[in-house]
Amino acid sequence: MIETDAPYLAPHPNRGKRNEPAFVKLVAEKIAELKELEYDEIARLSTDNAKTLFRL
Known part of the structure; x- marks a missing residue:
């Protein structure tokens, strides 16, 4: 899974x-x-992980 630290610490740029x-x-x-x-x-890997985690 990939995430941002929303709403704080936006990534560069x-x-x-x-x-x-x-x-x-x-x-x-x-x-x-x-x-x-x-x-x-x-x-692809992140999507596969999300599908597994959420049983999609």
Whole structure:
């Protein structure tokens, strides 16, 4: 699962602004960079995790 720290501590480049769930993509992009994976792979894994957690 990927989340933001809404409504506080918006990810770069939105620091100083109110955080919102729409910024979760920026978090996923940073995870992909740090893990040296493609963004699409992180998105797929996160979606799979959410489906398992919420039994979708």
